[in-house]
Amino acid sequence: MIYREASKELFIHRSTLEYRIERVEEILNVDLNHAYMRFELMMAYKLYNLFDFDRSELAKR
Structure with missing residues (x-):
């Protein structure tokens, strides 16, 4: 995934986006x-x- 571009579009820091994606993967086990x-x-x-x-x-x- 290209975190830099996505985080700019969402107006959040790149590390925040990475953390949130990791949490979703962890919670959903995917x-x-x-x-x-x-x-x-x-x-x-x-x-x-x-x-x-x-x-x-x-x-x-």
Whole structure:
């Protein structure tokens, strides 16, 4: 990943971006260096928004 350009676009420090990406990888137990994993996460996010899941229902599981 090109952290320098992305951090400039997000108006945050490069190390902050690196830390946040590492935290996401750690929490989700994924490697965002793999394109297929980024695609799967993007699709999951889009499906979540498309079907407008009730968060209270998800919390019960």
